[in-house]
Amino acid sequence: MVAKIKFPDSIYRVLNYNENKVKEGCATLIHVSNFLQDKEDMNFYDKLERFQHLHALNETVKTKNLHISLNFHPTEKFSPEKLVTIAEDYMKRIGFSEQPFLIYEHFDAGHPHIHIVTTSIKADGTPIRLHNIGKYKSEPARKAIQEQYGLVRAEDQKELLKDVHSVNAQKVIYGKGETKRSIINVLDAVLKSYKYSSLPELNAILRLYNVAADRGKEDSRIYQKGGLVYRILDERGNKVGVPVKASSIYSKPTLAYLEGRFHENQALKAPHAQRIKTTIDWILAGQRQLSVSQLIVSLEKDGISTVRRQNATGQLYSVTFIDHKTKCVFNGSTLGKQYSASALQQRCTISIQAPAGQTPVLKPYILTTGNHVKSDDTALTVSLQQNQLSTPPTAVTGGLAPTASGIIEHLVQPEYSFQTPEQRRKRKRRKRPSDND
Incomplete structure (x- = not known):
């Protein structure tokens, strides 16, 4: 098992990301913990308000949201009930068993995995210490759970350890899949894996998968505003389908983000x-x-x-x-x-x-x-x-x-x-x- 913890700034965006996955048929909400209602009776805003209420108890804490993913070997097929058991055990071991959290099972990658959304603010307004939580809490919990449930060890999954968010990025064929999801799969596999130092160099990789990052023409509004969209290309390289705004993608692969990568990659690839x-x-x-x-x-x-x-x-x-x-x-x-x-x-x-x-x-x-x-x-x-x-x-x-x-x-x-x-x-x-x- 591989465990990854992120600390997003916005609970709204994290929740919206997972709920959109559910709407697209790429995920299912399999469990809610420490909420006042059952999962079948809650809508998006019921879940959001539960987290926002706790956040209001301590507005001085900047890092308060946790987005956790537990990733399993492709050969491990678990029922939703087994996944919930593993997730609850993990949350107890890292000290979050009393916190409200949501467990989503995702189906958009080549390996089974779940996402957990929670907060570090407790009911009395005090925060749970997050410093080195990965090293001192998550890592011991992960190893103990591997042994207890007989899971494939992360140490034996080198490819999964390199990037648990990567997917088997296929060459996109327009009309054979949801446009935004197909583009995101390619971006997740390329942006953090390859070293490129300009937009043309990035597009050279993306074109291998029939995707392009497009700033628009120089006299266009999107170009002048520093915007960026991603497009699907057909087999002849023509742009097809509806463009997807970079700002609408959860990982925010905007032009500003890419320019930071360009500068960083220049030295790394030399x-x-x-x-x-x-x-x-x-x-x-x-x-x-x-x-x-x-x-x-x-x-x-x-x-x-x-x-x-x-x-x-x-x-x-x-x-x-x-x-x-x-x-x-x-x-x-x-x-x-x-x-x-x-x-x-x-x-x-x-x-x-x-x-x-x-x-x-x-x-x-x-x-x-x-x-x-x-x-x-x-x-x-x-x-x-x-x-x-x-x-x-x-x-x-x-x-x-x-x-x-x-x-x-x-x-x-x-x-x-x-x-x-x-x-x-x-x-x-x-x-x-x-x-x-």
């Missing part, structure tokens, strides 16, 4: 740039003739997807690399001049210098066939190795060791050439002077 550069150099050095499409296929085998842009004439002018192993996104030009779209095109079309007396064979640039997205005078080609974030491509080629990078750079220099068999013949041995000379 150490991982070398892996992409080394992988590209290694692929190019290992082939005498290579097209751009072949380079891209080779990169995909090593877990690196690409998003390429071309103009109306088919000329490649931009390439973005998405490394699913390090979870980092880089525009080609930021990696260095030799990794820009134009440089890569040139490096792919120029073979290693041919032997003396022979004509070099140049491999023409071939744009991969795929999904071409028409947008004014440009087309976008998305290379996708995977549809699920939780299942990255299998690595079949490894990166070079740092000591080999210099050799690679030397090999791809224009002045380097191979010798012909004739040139490799041993020099004629000079006749040794004999004793008779």
